[in-house]
Amino acid sequence: MQARRLRSQGVILALILFFACSVPFAQDFKLGASIRGFGFYALEDSPFQPRRDTEFVIFRLVPEVQFNQHVKIETHLVADITSPPVSPATALATGGSRTYLNLEGxxxxxxxxxxxxxxxxxxLxxxxxxxxxxxxxxxxxxxVNYFWPALDLFAPFAPGRIDRDYKPGVDAARLIVPVRAYSEIQVVGAVLGPSTDRDLxxxxxxxxxxxxxxFGFMGGSFHEDKVAGAFISANAVGTGFRGELSWTQSGHPRDDxxxxxxxxxxxxxxxxxxxxxxxxxxxxxxxEYGASDxxxxxxxxxxxxxxxxxxxALGRYHSGVSLTWRFHPLWTYSNTTLVGWDDQSVLWIPSLAWSTGNNSEVLxxxxxxxxxxxTSLGLPRSEYGTPPHTLFASFKLYL
Structure with a gap:
């Protein structure tokens, strides 16, 4: 474990040095940053949380090096502090992805x-x-959908996520070929985990x-599965309509x-x-993958x-609604409700955002x-009755 930690720290240091050395050769250099802090307090005890309160701070440094009009490097260096070290409450604000390259320490x-x-x-x-x-x-x-995008197999956001500023990155090579205005073909090769066999x-x-x-179509092999799907997105009479459908032939032995x-x-x-x-x-x-009972x-x-x-989702049938009301130039109220129809459970996430400046916000x-x-052993009996009632507060500052 110690050797792996030292290797990952060495890789991070080498990449930072490489990036720093490339800056003098850049035609254009931009530097941005953000600080986001979250505090959570559970109103009841949970077997999954060592204590009721959780504090979580994320610092993100975003340098961008443009060598010419055709080539640039995008970099997000992220550091976080969490107390306690493991808490399910942090899933409200952040999420990770399985990656092939060990770029964390x-x-x-x-x-x-x-x-x-x-x-x-x-x-690059x-x-x-x-x-x-x-x-x-x-x-x-x-x-194309917000809560449950069936076609997004690249670390999608959880339905109840309160912070969607940054989607987790995955290790991939992606080719995008435009064929006409607002139309394109994408080809992706990625390793979505530590194994080039199981996670290709x-x-x-x-x-x-x-x-x-x-509208569009997708297909490919993901984690030994064969997946195909289609989507449509349209706007009519001031309303956006979104739909997507996917078919999966599992390659995982546990699914049979x-x-x-x-x-x-x-x-x-x-x-x-x-x-x-x-x-x-x-x-x-x-x-259809979820439990019917x-x-x-x-x-x-x-x-x-x-x-x-x-x-x-553990179950099969779900609905979600999000209502946002900007009742003042500086204040916005949001109400998100998720329903699991299989077990009649509900998750309610109300929030109040205060814009404290052009680049800052309090929530x-x-x-x-x-x-x-x-159950007493922590086993779920409903989709949304399992997490404890939790209050949260956060701040965001973009530099």
């Missing part, structure tokens, strides 16, 4: 405090009139635009005993600006698909789950 590893540093983005971008090629750690988004992903996506309608050798997933959503100050997002999703949740709890974040809110509580 521990700075502190104490009983009550942990700190890590690493690269969330580190890629080559841009021409004919194509764009991105090599290295990067954020990739496939899919090779896929393609076609996105086509006709007036106010985008639970009758999940082949399964479908899909979601439908709308978004609309109801008034100049009120906006609405509604979405409903179907996940809440008593079978335990069979899926340790599924690799859930653990790597590809699927964010207050809570996560309240309603449904059957877990």
């Amino acid at each position: 521990d700075l502190l590893d104490c009983t009550d405090l942990a700190s890590t540093a690493g690269f969330d983005r580190l890629n 971008q080559i841009q021409t009139d004919a194509f764009q090629l991105v090599l290295g750690r990067q954020a990739i988004t496939w899919g 992903a090779v896929g393609g996506l076609i996105r086509w635009n006709v007036r106010t309608v985008d 005993p639970i009758d999940r050798g082949v399964f479908w997933r899909g979601s439908l959503g709308i978004d609309r600006q109801l008034t100049p100050s009120v906006s609405l997002i509604f979405e409903t999703a179907w996940n 809440p008593r079978d949740y335990l069979l899926f709890l340790n599924s690799d698909r859930l653990r790597r974040g590809e699927i964010n 207050f809110g809570g996560q309240l789950g309603f449904g059957l509580e877990p």
Whole structure:
């Protein structure tokens, strides 16, 4: 463990030195940064949390080196501090991705405090009139829906995530070829984990635009699965309509005993600006991989698909709504409600955002789950009744 930590720290140091040496040769250099801090307090005890309070701070340094109009390097160096070191509450604000390259290292590893540093983005971008090629750690988004994007197999956001400023990066090579205005072909080769055999992903996506309608198709091999899907996104009478559907033929040996050798997933959503100050997002999703009976949740709890974040649901049928009201130029109220129809559980996330400046924000809110509580051993009996009621506050500062 100590040797691995030293190796990762050595890799990080070498990359920082390489980046610093490349700056003098740059035609253009930009430097940005952000600091985000979160405090969580659980209103009840949980077997998954060592204590009720959790503090979490993330510092992100974002240098960008442009060598010429065709070549640039994108870098996000991230350091965080967490107390206690392991707490499920942090999943409200952040999420990770499984990566192949070991570009992270521990700075502190104490009983009550942990700190890590690493690269969330580190890629070379080559841009021409004919194509764009991105090599290295990067954020990739496939899919069009907000809560449950069935086509996004590259570290999608969890439905209840309160901070979506940065999507986790994955180690990949991506070729983007524009074919006409707002239409393109993407080809991606990635390793979404430590194994080049089990975690290899090779896929393609076609996105086509006709007036106010985008539609497309995707297919490929992901984690030994064969996946195909389609999406559509349209705007009509002031309303956005989103839909996506995916088919998966599993290559994981654990899926056959639970009758999940082949399964479908899909979601439908709308978004609309109801008034100049009120906006609405509604979405409903179907996940054939999930348990049809809440008593079978335990069979899926340790599924690799859930653990790597590809699927964010234990059950099959879910709906979500997000209502945002900007009642003052500096104040915005948001209300997110997620419903698990299989077990009749509800997750309510109200929040109040205060814009304290052009580059800063303060957020207050809570996560309240309603449904059957877990057993004495911590096993879930409902989708959203498991997490403890939690209050949170956060600040964001962009430099």
